[in-house]
Amino acid sequence: MVKKFNLISTNPPKNLKDSYNRIARKLRISVTDKCNMKCIYCMPSGNIKWIENKEILNFKEIIRIVSILTQLGITKIRLTGGEPLLRPSLENLISDLIKIENIETISMTTNGFLLEENINKLKSAGLNSLNISLDTFREERFRVLNGISNLNKVLRGIQKARELGVKIKINTVIIRNWNDDEIINFVKFARDMDITVRFIEFMPLDGSGIWNYNLVMTKKEIIKIIETNFHNVISLDKNNSYTSDPATIYNFDDKKGKIGFIPSITDPFCSNCDRIRLTSDGRFLTCLFEKEGYDLKKMIRNAKITDQEIREYIVNCYKMKPEGIVKLIRINQLRPTLNLMHTIGG
Ligand code: SAM
Ligand code: SF4
DSSP, rough: OOOOOOOOOOSSOOBBBBOOOBBBBBEEOOSSSSSSSSOOOSSSSSSOOOOGGGGGGHHHHHHHHEEEHHTTTTEEEEESSSSSGSTTHHHHHHHTTTTTTTOEEEEEESSSSSSSHHHHHHHHHTOOOEEEEOOHHHHOHOOOOOOOOOOOHHHHHHHHHHTTTTTTEEEEOTTTTTTGHHHHHHHHHHHTTTTEEEEEOOOOOOTTOOGGGGBBHHHHHHHHHHHHHHHEEEESHHHOSOOOOOEEEETTTTTOSEEEETTTTTTTOOOGGOOOEOOOOSEEESSSTOOSSSEEHHTTTTTOOHHHHHHHHHHHHHTTTOOOOOHHHHOOOOSSSOHHHHHHOO
């Protein structure tokens, strides 16, 4: 439902600024809620009801919304899903997005399964970088954790993207007693490939509701495992007092490979958050933990509403951005399935 604000203003702001003084710079666009995997920390179990095609924003609608958002300070785009590579002709969207004034980078978060056959055209279209999700090096575990066979296909996609010179980071969700015995293998992978592997703390955004605090392998625990069994790590964030990157990055004294941590549960980055999100069905989310968001699709499908009115609406929605997961932790409100990750895109 479109919430109503007073849409008339003579001097619209150039930035999206919320009541905590956070300014939005980055937009994550979920281009589909569909996925070819069924990761246990993300998808609902059982039959999933996908969003109907007519409810999904078409490329023209996405481009219009992004153009409006660039007038409000958005400069970086990340495409996500569901699995973004399931969206047909995605390269056309990338090449149109990169042409929008003020857009500096287009990146993508993918599970990598369809990467080897698509990376060439994505790169030619203008894709700057990739975050590829990988949670195990064991085929059998891949089937259980990610709900699909053929882990080698993902590994080939990573290798091919690397050979083509695309910037890559690996996203890894470590869950206690599921894949925590592979932490050192991930560190070795980062070093062998000379890339960054980022460990993400398991968040209560899982569709099947398995989340509980005991399953979360914390940043502290992972560092302890690495330092006990492998090598000391060196923080690279010393000279960087302000960063909007949710990951803190570490390397080793020989500078081969890097590891990062996204401690969403034990040290959330809400106070520096500069992200907004657009779901595939056109909802505008100011925070990962916002339930429904704001119905931009309804606005842009109304022929009478102008870009200026949409811009004003977005500015007013953003002012109400909630504090974030940090508040849910403070008031002890963490529980499974706070939101469906595959509809938002992370
Ligand atoms: N399908 C793509 C992929 O898996 O990379 C993009 C969408 S996925 C929702 C985006 C990121 O969210 C992935 O890196 C995934 O590991 C992460 N993710 C999903 N559910 C999560 C959860 N409950 N806690 C932490 N990270 C999660
Ligand atoms: Fe699909 Fe990504 Fe969710 Fe896994 S994390 S089920 S690959 S959307």
